[in-house]
Amino acid sequence: MSQSDLKKQAVWQVLAKIPSGSVVTYGQLAVMAGFPGRARWVGRVLSELPADTALPWHRVLNASGHITHPNRARAQALLRAEGVTSVNQRISLASYQWHP
């Protein structure tokens, strides 16, 4: 078990707790996992998730409420099924952002 694996697990655990119908930003996820200022790294961790993961990767957006994931259509479809709507590719963080 390497240190980097443990750090990634911290991210996965926080991600798993994000409830359906809400979203968080990469920066927030980084803070919640205990790595403030490392949003970029979090994005990298998510990019390594297997395609068939059960984790809600689609609930993570960039700071401006845009889906940055390569497969935007899929992420948007999943979010819409949870009641999260977007206007012009933009999601209102004010309305959906998760506040633990």
Add this chain to the structure above:
DNA sequence: CCTATGACCATAG
């Protein structure tokens, strides 16, 4: 060691 590259971010213009 150095450079390049990201599912990023805040700020400035």
Add this chain to the structure above:
DNA sequence: CCTATGGCCATAG
């Protein structure tokens, strides 16, 4: 809205 800049940092070459 857009680009540029500086910061962040693991990974790859």
